[in-house]
Amino acid sequence: GENVxxxxxxxxxxxxxxxxxxxxxxxxxxxxxxxxxxxxxxxPQLIIDIRSNVGEKKDxxxxxxxxxxxxxxxxxxxxxxxxxxxxxxxxxxxxxKLIFGQGTELSVKP
Amino acid sequence: xxxxxQTPKHLITATGQRVTLRCSPRSGDLSVYWYQQSLDxxxxxxxxxxNGEERAKGNILERFSAQxxxxxxxxxxLSSLELGDSALYFCASSGTGATFGGxxxxxxxxxxxx
Numbered sequence: 001g002e003n004v005x006x007x008x009x010x011x012x013x014x015x016x017x018x019x020x021x022x023x024x025x026x027x028x029x030x031x032x033x034x035x036x037x038x039x040x041x042x043x044p045q046l047i048i049d050i051r052s053n054v055g056e057k058k059d060x061x062x063x064x065x066x067x068x069x070x071x072x073x074x075x076x077x078x079x080x081x082x083x084x085x086x087x088x089x090x091x092x093x094x095x096x097k098l099i100f101g102q103g104t105e106l107s108v109k110p
Numbered sequence: 111x112x113x114x115x116q117t118p119k120h121l122i123t124a125t126g127q128r129v130t131l132r133c134s135p136r137s138g139d140l141s142v143y144w145y146q147q148s149l150d151x152x153x154x155x156x157x158x159x160x161n162g163e164e165r166a167k168g169n170i171l172e173r174f175s176a177q178x179x180x181x182x183x184x185x186x187x188l189s190s191l192e193l194g195d196s197a198l199y200f201c202a203s204s205g206t207g208a209t210f211g212g213x214x215x216x217x218x219x220x221x222x223x224x
Contacts, residue, residue, distance in 0.1 A: 034212045043112065043200065043215040044153070089153060096204070097143060097166050098213060102152040 002027040002094035006101025013080050014109055021104045023090035024072040030092040033066060033073045038087045038103075047088075048075070080108045113137065116201050116216035124224055128189040131219045135182055135203030141165070142184040143204070143213065144176055148197040159184055191223045 003026040013019050025033075034049035050057045050064045050073065057064050061080075066073040077084055085108045091098040113136035123129055135142050144156040155168035159178035170176075173191075178184040188195060198220050202213035 032212070036215075043217050045112075045215070046212055049212055095166065096141060096160070097155060097158050097168075099155065100145075100153040 002030060002092055002099040004090060004092050004099050004101040006090050006104055008104060009102065010105045010107070012107045012109065015080060015082060017080055019075075019077045019080050019084070019106055019108075021075045021088055021090070021106070022072060023074070023092075023101050024070075025092040025099075026071065027092065027094055028071065030094060032093040033064070034091050034098070035064060035075050036089045036091065036100075038089065040086075044089060077106075080106075082108050082110050084108050112214045112216065114201060114203050114214050114216035116199075116219050118219060119217065120220050120222075122222045122224060123191060125191055125193060127191050127223075128187065129191065129221065131186040131188070131199055131201075131221075133184045133186070133201030133203075133216055135184070135201075136214050139203035139205055139214070140182065141204045142178055142182070143202045144170075144184070144186050145200045145202065146197050147200060147218075148194075151197075153200065156186070188221070193223050196221055196223045 006023045031052035036044035037047045038044040061078045063076045087103045089103050090101040115134040117132045140161045143158045145153045156170040157176050158166040162178050173189050176186045198218045200218045201216045
């Protein structure tokens, strides 16, 4: 089955710096890769997603890149702000369900 | 409000007991998924239902079971509870069709087994 590895597990940056979180997946049939943000005690919320027919997608300060050949995808957050502090999860679809990475705890220091 | 409703929000129960968690999917969504999130852990897939039928099973213990009813709400039953079952249980729903579009999560049920 699908296996999704996510790195790093924790990431601390200064406000205004960029943050990059990387994920790899194992199932070459996966074609949908969302990213979720989870604040403490709250539900995961979709922040951006990418499909396998696209190499990059941007939404304001957030971008995701996908390398199908290498089976990895990354989340890029620019000009980080304290409110970006949260746990971020990548995921890949396996059939009609999502398999999640272990999460990255991002801390943005003012 | 995401449109996915989970009840109860909190549940405290003793070891050996049985509990039922309930989820109402977003209007129009036919698929319901259950995930377990333990402390400092990721989101572990338990089970998926689609329009009343079990569609996929993950690492769900035999003590756990689920079903989806004709009105599309779903229930997750946890029995013979152990301390290690303490976790946040999320339900999510998704639309259908040729292009899978990800999930909408409910707010979760925090289960504490004492």
